[in-house]
Amino acid sequence: MPAPAAPTPTPRRRATRIVVGALVAVLLLAALAFAAIRLYAGQQTGGDVAEPTVAGAATAVTADPADLDGAYAVGDGSEAGYRVDEVLAGKDVTVVGRTSEVTGSATIAGGELTEATIDVDVASIETDESQRDARFQDILGTAEFPTATFELSEPVDVSAVADGETVTVDAAGTMTIQGVPQDVTATLQVRLTEDGAAVSTQVPVTFADYGVTAPDLGFVTVEDDGFVEAELALTR
Structure with a gap:
């Protein structure tokens, strides 16, 4: 069948x-x-990028304190950027962006850092991911505000660098991001070198203070706080 x-x-x-x-x-x-x-x-490799320090600078030198006085400029080998934590698909990730497009000047008089202005080309900051960089530039409006600036507002005693010491000091200043100025305190490491001085700094920032909203795209959430960082080679 x-x-x-x-x-x-x-x-x-x-x-x-x-x-x-x-x-x-x-x-x-x-x-x-x-x-x-x-x-x-x-x-992601941001967590592998060391925090700024002058430890890797050229061998420290000593000098007569009076010889510290003078004008300095930000030279080759300087870089600046940011460090921020984010949660990406449930994993904690540290993101570090850097640029060598840094300019500025500083003045030491009587053993004190009396003037300092640092300009960073924010639009040129890069991480290890181009799409993130494009998003970063969009959020900060770099087409309109391509530069972030730090300007010292109070003298800082750095005379101890004449003894070959690495000096750590707090420097009060004004930082401007996206056209918004804010009073900040930058922790500086300063070390005298044969060419001038090595300076590193890390400045804590809260993005909302500068009118910046940390992105939340569902699979990635960026923390509301981070750091602006710099390693500077100052030349006489």
Whole structure:
């Protein structure tokens, strides 16, 4: 006796199979995308970038305190940028951006740092991901405000560098980001070198103070606070 023919699927059953298949495909793609983001997060190298320091500067030298006085300029080898934590696909990631497009000047008189202005080309700051950099530039409006500035507002005693010491001091100043000025305190490390001085700094910032909203894209959430950082080679 011939086997009975298989029942022909009804239109409703066919529609159900199509919907289930589509859902499975969507879930599979979502799982693959999440896995790719997790893999990408694990490959981020910002946490491997050391915080700014003068420890790697040229061998410290000594000098007569009076010889410290004079004008200094930001020279080659200087860099600045930012450091911020974010949560990417559930993983804690440290993001570090840097640029060598840094200019500025400083003046020492009577063993005190009496003037200092540092300009950073924010639009040229780069991380290890170009899409993040494009988003960063958009958030900070670098087309309109391409430069961030720090200007010293009170003299700082740095006379101890004449003894070959690495001096750590707090420097009060005004930092301007996205056209918004804020009073800040920058922690400076200063070390005398044969060419002038090495200076490093890390300044804590709260983005909202500068009218910046930290992005939250669902799979990535950026913290509301971070640091502006710089390592500067000052030449006479």
